[in-house]
Amino acid sequence: MNDQPNRPHQPYDPYGQQPQAPRAWPGQGHQGYQGHQGHQGHQEHQGYQGYEDPQAAQQYTQQWQGQTWETQNHRPVSAQAPDPETAILTPQSPPQRPAAAPAGADASAPGYGPATVGGNTRLTDAQRARAEGRSPIIEPGLQPAALTALLGLLLAGAAAVGTYALLVPLVVLQAVTAAGWFRLNGMWPARQGIALGFAGALAADAALLASGRSPSAILGTIGVWVLLALVLQLRSHADPDERMYGLMATVAASALAIVAGGYLAAAADAVTVGGVAVAVAVLARAIVPPPRTAVSVVVALLAASGAGSAVGMLTDLGTQGAFLGAGAAACALIGHRVASYDYPSRFVHFTAGVALPLAAAAPAVYVLGRALA
Numbered sequence: 001m002n003d004q005p006n007r008p009h010q011p012y013d014p015y016g017q018q019p020q021a022p023r024a025w026p027g028q029g030h031q032g033y034q035g036h037q038g039h040q041g042h043q044e045h046q047g048y049q050g051y052e053d054p055q056a057a058q059q060y061t062q063q064w065q066g067q068t069w070e071t072q073n074h075r076p077v078s079a080q081a082p083d084p085e086t087a088i089l090t091p092q093s094p095p096q097r098p099a100a101a102p103a104g105a106d107a108s109a110p111g112y113g114p115a116t117v118g119g120n121t122r123l124t125d126a127q128r129a130r131a132e133g134r135s136p137i138i139e140p141g142l143q144p145a146a147l148t149a150l151l152g153l154l155l156a157g158a159a160a161v162g163t164y165a166l167l168v169p170l171v172v173l174q175a176v177t178a179a180g181w182f183r184l185n186g187m188w189p190a191r192q193g194i195a196l197g198f199a200g201a202l203a204a205d206a207a208l209l210a211s212g213r214s215p216s217a218i219l220g221t222i223g224v225w226v227l228l229a230l231v232l233q234l235r236s237h238a239d240p241d242e243r244m245y246g247l248m249a250t251v252a253a254s255a256l257a258i259v260a261g262g263y264l265a266a267a268a269d270a271v272t273v274g275g276v277a278v279a280v281a282v283l284a285r286a287i288v289p290p291p292r293t294a295v296s297v298v299v300a301l302l303a304a305s306g307a308g309s310a311v312g313m314l315t316d317l318g319t320q321g322a323f324l325g326a327g328a329a330a331c332a333l334i335g336h337r338v339a340s341y342d343y344p345s346r347f348v349h350f351t352a353g354v355a356l357p358l359a360a361a362a363p364a365v366y367v368l369g370r371a372l373a
Contacts, residue, residue: 139340140353145286147354149279155358156275156311159268163213166271167205170264174201174257177359180352181253184344185245193250196232200225201257205264213265215366218258225254260355262362269315270324270369273308277325278332278361280307285336297333304329317372324368328361335360 154169178197182190200221207217229250233243263271281304288296308325312318335356339348 136342137337137340138344138349140286140336140344140349142286144349144353145282147350148282148357151354152275152279152282152358154275155263156272156279159263159271159275163209163264166264170205170261171202173263173355173358174198174205174260176351176355177201177260178253178257180339180348180355181256182249184339184342184348184352185249187246187249190249192232193246193253196225196229196250197253197257200228200254201261204258204261208261208264215262215265218261218265221258222255225258226251229254256356256359260359260362262366266362266366267369267373269312269317270365270373272315273311273317273321273324274328274361274365274369275358276311277304277308277321277328278358280304280325281329281332282336282357285333300333301326301329304332320372324365324372327364327368331364332357332361 151169151173155166155173158165158169175198178194178201181197182188182193187193203225204218204221207221208214211217229247233247233250236243236246238246263274266274281300284300284303285296288299305322305326308328309319309322312321312324315321317324335358336353338360339353339356344353
């Protein structure tokens with residue numbers, strides 16, 4: 001017999017801990033605990049009151065203190081605000097990889113990263129290099145070098161045919177030079193500046209033909225076009241800094257396009273040797289695998305020198321064509337380097353990267369051709 005017949009049976013505590021009276025939670029202490037349906041003796045109490053009989057409260061409440069074997073080996077989970085970037089992932093799901101582009105998608109477009117279906121922006125090689133903090137020098141590559149070589153060979157072949165035949169590839173070179181310089185400086189479309197530079201090149205060509213291919217026509221045209229560019233920028237309503245930047249870009253583009261007319265003033269044999277030498281130098285520079293160090297420059301100069309000597313044997317220059325080829329190749333590599341600067345895009349590579357090596361080599365072709373003739 002139990003010596004307390006009216007006391008309810010206490011629940012079994014498997015851990016041997018003594019149950020304690022529950023604590024009243026804030027906002028819940030306005031009412032006491034309503035007893036079991038079988039015990040109508042317990043009444044509700046208003047206000048903040050606990051249980052009058054601790055033994056009676058123990059039959060309904062079982063409290064656990066300390067850590068059990070189930071919780072000791074687990075890290076407590078704290079409520080944290082979801083990360084907006086990973087809110088779509090559940091804590092149990094592994095990191096998801098970007099979905100692959102469809103087989104027929106335009107993922108192999110040159111100069112762009114792979115297309116995605118997750119909303120990621122496709123970056124060009126130049127934008128990716130800038131974001132990653134890599135070198136601002138991005139060389140044009142093999143395709144622009146092939147176009148440069150093709151244009152150089154056209155100049156060399158047209159020079160052997162005659163003066164007016166040389167005008168056709170020369171005008172193309174001057175147009176691409178004017179457009180490429182503005183694009184290299186981040187100014188596009190810049191139709192007025194490109195038109196002004198190309199008009200200066202055409203004026204220089206006309207002055208050369210009219211003056212019997214005198215180099216003074218080139219210098220005079222440059223002077224006149226500097227004044228025209230200055231007048232146009234003075235009439236502009238842009239900010240002073242933008243006007244100065246536009247003036248420098250316009251003057252430089254016009255000067256480069258006009259200087260390219262030096263092929264028209266140079267001797268035909270010099271143009272033939274110089275065009276072939278520039279073509280070989282640019283191709284040699286592009287074929288050498290990266291990293292393209294000073295060794296690739298030496299290889300390009302040696303290849304251009306050999307090509308100049310070989311072509312010179314077919315002309316009146318003879319073996320002296322090696323010096324002309326080396327000088328033209330050195331200037332062409334400088335122009336090639338300029339077209340590689342400041343994270344250029346593929347459009348820059350196919351304009352400035354094609355035209356600047358040939359335009360930069362024009363003064364060397366004229367000077368060395370006159371000196372070695």
